[in-house]
Amino acid sequence: MSTEPTTAADETAAELAAEQRYVDRVYSRLADLRKSAAESEKAGFNIAKVGNFGALVERDAMVYHAARRRLALDAEYEGLVFGRLDMGPNARPPDDGPASAPVEPAVPDGEVRYIGRLGLRDEKYEPLVVDWRAPAAAPFYRATPTDRMDVVRRRTIRSSGEQVVGVEDDLLDPEAAPAEMAVIGDGALLAALTRATGTGMRDIVATIQKEQDDAIRSPASGVTVVRGGPGTGKTAVALHRAAYLLYNDRNRFESGGVLVVGPSEVFVGYVARVLPSLGEDAVTLRSLGQLVPGYVAERHDPPELAVAKGSVRMARVLARAARDNAPDAPSRIRVLYKGQLLQLDGRALTDVRRDLLNSGAKRNAVRPKAAGLVLDALWRQTEQLFSKAARPKREEFAQEIAERPEFRTFMSQWWPRLRPVDVLSWFRDGARLRRYAEGIYSTQQIGVLVRGFATFDPDDLHVADVALLDELNELLGEPPVRKVKRDPFQVAEGVHELSTRFEREAAARRAATERPLDYREYAHIVVDEAQDVSPMQWRMVGRRGEFASWTVVGDPAQAAWPDQAEANRAMTEAVGKRRRDFELTTNYRNAAEIFDVAARVIRRAEPGISLPTAVRRAGVPPTHLTVSELRPAVLSAVREVLAAVEGTVGVIATTATRDGVAGWLTEVAEPRLQVVTGLDAKGMEYDGVVVVEPGALAAEGANGVRTLYVALSRATQRLTTVATDARWLPVS
Numbered sequence: 001m002s003t004e005p006t007t008a009a010d011e012t013a014a015e016l017a018a019e020q021r022y023v024d025r026v027y028s029r030l031a032d033l034r035k036s037a038a039e040s041e042k043a044g045f046n047i048a049k050v051g052n053f054g055a056l057v058e059r060d061a062m063v064y065h066a067a068r069r070r071l072a073l074d075a076e077y078e079g080l081v082f083g084r085l086d087m088g089p090n091a092r093p094p095d096d097g098p099a100s101a102p103v104e105p106a107v108p109d110g111e112v113r114y115i116g117r118l119g120l121r122d123e124k125y126e127p128l129v130v131d132w133r134a135p136a137a138a139p140f141y142r143a144t145p146t147d148r149m150d151v152v153r154r155r156t157i158r159s160s161g162e163q164v165v166g167v168e169d170d171l172l173d174p175e176a177a178p179a180e181m182a183v184i185g186d187g188a189l190l191a192a193l194t195r196a197t198g199t200g201m202r203d204i205v206a207t208i209q210k211e212q213d214d215a216i217r218s219p220a221s222g223v224t225v226v227r228g229g230p231g232t233g234k235t236a237v238a239l240h241r242a243a244y245l246l247y248n249d250r251n252r253f254e255s256g257g258v259l260v261v262g263p264s265e266v267f268v269g270y271v272a273r274v275l276p277s278l279g280e281d282a283v284t285l286r287s288l289g290q291l292v293p294g295y296v297a298e299r300h301d302p303p304e305l306a307v308a309k310g311s312v313r314m315a316r317v318l319a320r321a322a323r324d325n326a327p328d329a330p331s332r333i334r335v336l337y338k339g340q341l342l343q344l345d346g347r348a349l350t351d352v353r354r355d356l357l358n359s360g361a362k363r364n365a366v367r368p369k370a371a372g373l374v375l376d377a378l379w380r381q382t383e384q385l386f387s388k389a390a391r392p393k394r395e396e397f398a399q400e401i402a403e404r405p406e407f408r409t410f411m412s413q414w415w416p417r418l419r420p421v422d423v424l425s426w427f428r429d430g431a432r433l434r435r436y437a438e439g440i441y442s443t444q445q446i447g448v449l450v451r452g453f454a455t456f457d458p459d460d461l462h463v464a465d466v467a468l469l470d471e472l473n474e475l476l477g478e479p480p481v482r483k484v485k486r487d488p489f490q491v492a493e494g495v496h497e498l499s500t501r502f503e504r505e506a507a508a509r510r511a512a513t514e515r516p517l518d519y520r521e522y523a524h525i526v527v528d529e530a531q532d533v534s535p536m537q538w539r540m541v542g543r544r545g546e547f548a549s550w551t552v553v554g555d556p557a558q559a560a561w562p563d564q565a566e567a568n569r570a571m572t573e574a575v576g577k578r579r580r581d582f583e584l585t586t587n588y589r590n591a592a593e594i595f596d597v598a599a600r601v602i603r604r605a606e607p608g609i610s611l612p613t614a615v616r617r618a619g620v621p622p623t624h625l626t627v628s629e630l631r632p633a634v635l636s637a638v639r640e641v642l643a644a645v646e647g648t649v650g651v652i653a654t655t656a657t658r659d660g661v662a663g664w665l666t667e668v669a670e671p672r673l674q675v676v677t678g679l680d681a682k683g684m685e686y687d688g689v690v691v692v693e694p695g696a697l698a699a700e701g702a703n704g705v706r707t708l709y710v711a712l713s714r715a716t717q718r719l720t721t722v723a724t725d726a727r728w729l730p731v732s
């Protein structure tokens with residue numbers, strides 16, 4: 001009986017079985033490596049019980065590296081091996097050594113490379129799997145039929161857990177392919193795109209496209225700017241780039257740190273799994289509302305207020321406030337000294353304050369100096385009031401007065417230690433805020449700010465407030481630190497004595513993932529949805545990466561921010577000018593029927609705009625409902641969309657109506673459902689989307705139409721709009 005495959009199904013089964021054998025070998029090797037990493041970690045603990053300096057250093061290094069390797073090996077890898085390259089006979093080994101897998105090549109004299117989330121070698125040090133970020137893996141993403149890079153066949157391997165469930169081939173060089181070479185499937189990309197969306201974003205490591213790969217692998221220095229319309233993979237590129245940089249220069253980027261900044265907590269939750277799935281746990285992921293330690297903000301202000309708060313003018317307003325007297329500051333100081341009254345009035349105190357702050361000193365940092373200057377001014381008065389002989393010495397006088405309760409009370413009221421929220425709370429007083437903002441903002445904008453800050457509540461911060469608090473923190477500074485606490489684990493400079501295995505492991509993990517809360521020395525910062533970062537927010541982000549290189553991704557057409565020129569200036573100031581630009585042109589998210597609606601909306605507002613091309617059709621046109629009562633229509637539309645798709649469903653409403661709409665939907669208890677505002681929908685993706693009252697979204701703020709464009713471009717498969725007025729929809 002012949003064992004040759006006879007039908008296409010047999011051929012596929014035979015190929016799957018062959019790949020399964022290889023994948024099994026990889027997992028078995030992984031298990032061995034895990035075991036030996038755990039053993040060398042243990043051996044590390046046992047080194048140098050005597051604890052001389054050199055041995056301690058060696059032990060710490062050994063434990064640290066073994067623990068890191070074990071953590072990488074221990075991660076749960078869905079589809080550890082996802083690619084295979086059959087290279088032709090002319091393939092040259094890459095710079096970092098041969099990459100050929102220990103299997104029979106399918107192309108005579110060629111080589112086989114398996115690509116995966118992690119690099120692994122077998123017992124003979126032959127490469128079982130090449131890390132996707134290594135140069136040897138680059139042809140997997142970059143080879144095209146016109147520039148084959150010696151690739152004959154590119155195969156994407158799809159797995160579920162450790163089980164190979166599918167292969168998709170791309171034959172790049174038919175002439176070099178032997179007659180018996182199997183070519184299976186019709187495109188890994190389309191297969192990947194039609195799968196349902198889970199609650200989190202998936203990595204795209206198996207199907208990265210060339211234009212995306214160019215941006216991912218662009219040099220680490222300066223600023224890499226990636227632009228592209230909705231669904232073109234900007235977020236995916238940004239995250240894969242973070243992983244790529246860490247792989248390529250782990251020393252620099254892991255010790256310095258990589259920070260990824262996203263627009264909202266919803267978004268951070270959505271993308272949080274991508275980097276761990278790529279084997280990276282050394283990246284800090286933060287939303288703009290939670291970038292500064294100590295503050296948690298998720299809600300957005302109404303657009304007009306957000307624009308006023310985010311403008312760079314606010315920096316000048318805050319600088320004025322940071323120099324001003326606290327609202328309940330005493331207007332004079334009086335002390336009785338040896339029967340004589342010494343006093344400083346408001347004007348004298350103002351002079352002292354100006355002297356102190358004019359040099360650019362930070363208010364909290366100069367508290368001791370402020371007390372000294374007041375004492376000096378009081379002491380000077382003793383010259384007239386006492387005879388030369390009776391006049392006290394400066395030190396004596398200062399010591400006595402400084403200890404008096406009335407002086408201490410005065411100082412704590414006149415030059416209190418100010419927290420940023422204290423100063424921002426002063427803005428509740430409209431007259432004060434007007435004084436600070438005069439000549440900086442227009443009368444109309446001052447009105448918006450005064451009304452907005454009237455209800456300012458430090459326990460209920462809005463996203464835009466966080467950048468203001470960070471600015472104030474910079475302006476106010478910190479009081480000088482007195483005591484330095486000794487690290488209880490430190491036994492010698494640079495060597496930490498950790499007493500238990502648990503502590504050592506925890507320290508190895510911490511070194512990989514944690515930094516001081518307000519860490520400001522990131523080596524690389526990735527900013528996603530950059531079009532919505534306000535100038536004040538750019539200043540805040542910029543403070544965290546004074547020496548960083550940057551990846552900035554965004555789409556100006558989705559911007560809620562009205563003054564792009566102002567935002568661009570602030571961005572350049574934060575990130576520098578040495579930039580490299582990339583443009584992504586294919587929309588992988590939306591079915592073409594869905595993107596067509598979004599495109600019509602944005603084209604009506606911006607006729608000349610260039611838009612990406614959607615590559616997939618869902619076969620189901622969007623549904624547009626015009627109704628007299630929203631509530632029942634939204635409820636039934638949501639139920640319908642939930643029934644039609646397997647994955648997540650997003651309901652998008654205005655900032656003003658979101659909570660109400662969520663209330664209507666409480667009876668649909670369904671974890672796949674998320675109700676968000678247009679702003680929180682930024683960067684998100686759902687299988688089905690219901691947009692509530694699109695006309696109202698378009699009318700919210702000066703750039704509402706762009707927010708509507710965002711809302712309409714979130715769905716992969718189904719889009720339903722529910723409106724009370726049909727005029728929002730441009731005729732095709």
Ligand SMILES: Nc1ncnc2c1ncn2[C@@H]1O[C@H](COP(=O)(O)OP(=O)(O)OP(=O)(O)O)[C@@H](O)[C@H]1O
Pocket residue numbers: 189192193202203204207208209212228229230231232233234235236237555558588589682683684685713
């Ligand atoms: N090469 C690819 N292979 C498979 N899926 C891809 C690829 N590129 C992008 N995608 C998918 O397309 C969708 C959109 O990607 P992503 O969210 O990164 O786009 P974006 O440009 O950030 O979109 P937006 O600006 O609308 O937020 C995601 O589901 C992503 O996984």
